[in-house]
Amino acid sequence: MFSKKTAIFNHMKNHATIYTFMVILFLTGIIFGAVIVNSMNFVQKQDLFFYLEQFFGQVAHENFIDKQDILKNSFLYHARYLLFIFILGLSVIGLPIVWILLFVKGLVIGFSVGFIVNQLGTNGFILASLSIAPQNLLIIPVYIIAGSLSMIFSLTLINKLFSRRFSKPASLQPLGAYLIIFVVLLCISFCAAALEAFVANGAMELLIKSYYKK
Secondary structure, eight states: OHHHHHHHHHHHHHTHHHHHHHHHHHHHHHHHHHHHHHHSOHHHHHHHHHHHHHHHHHHHTTOOOOHHHHHHHHHHHHHHHHHHHHHHHHHSTTHHHHHHHHHHHHHHHHHHHHHHHHHHTHHHHHHHHHHTHHHHHHHHHHHHHHHHHHHHHHHHHHHHHHHTOOOHHHHHHHHHHHHHHHHHHHHHHHHHHHHIIIIIHHHHHHHHHHHHHO
16 A cells, blocks of 8 residues: 555656646636636627526426436546547657647636626526536546646657667556556546536536526
């Protein structure tokens, strides 16, 4: 147990720059998402809010997606995203796409939260806290770690290729560890999907119904 903790600490210490870069990249995406909301004109906001109100109306009148479907769709989305990041780490040349994926993920979250708060004020902040925050407390670290590991593995492959120290036995061990960690991240993403389906979704539904009853 102690050796595992030491290995994790050494890994984080040795690759702190990469993890920091990924965190900054993700936060930059969130900021850009919020900036996009503020740069939208009144008509654009009203058009988008119209669809949001339609969704609220469906929720308030019981026409809502089954929790099992939310769990399935959310997990499949995360699984595809993580699989794509995993493959990009193996491809060597896919590193810029990993950066784009992480940036876009931050942008979507920043835009979603920013738009809801911008349109609904305090109620929007509460809604975002209940419907968006819970699952993202798990899934955001998962994506940051996945992107960082993909970048680390890709840079390691590039280094071995250029230094001509590439050998099959030596390369299988890092690949095995890379695969195992992604399986663990996939399991955590399932927990995030379950949290979204059974906790965040239920809380959002109760809040929207109580709002429409006023």
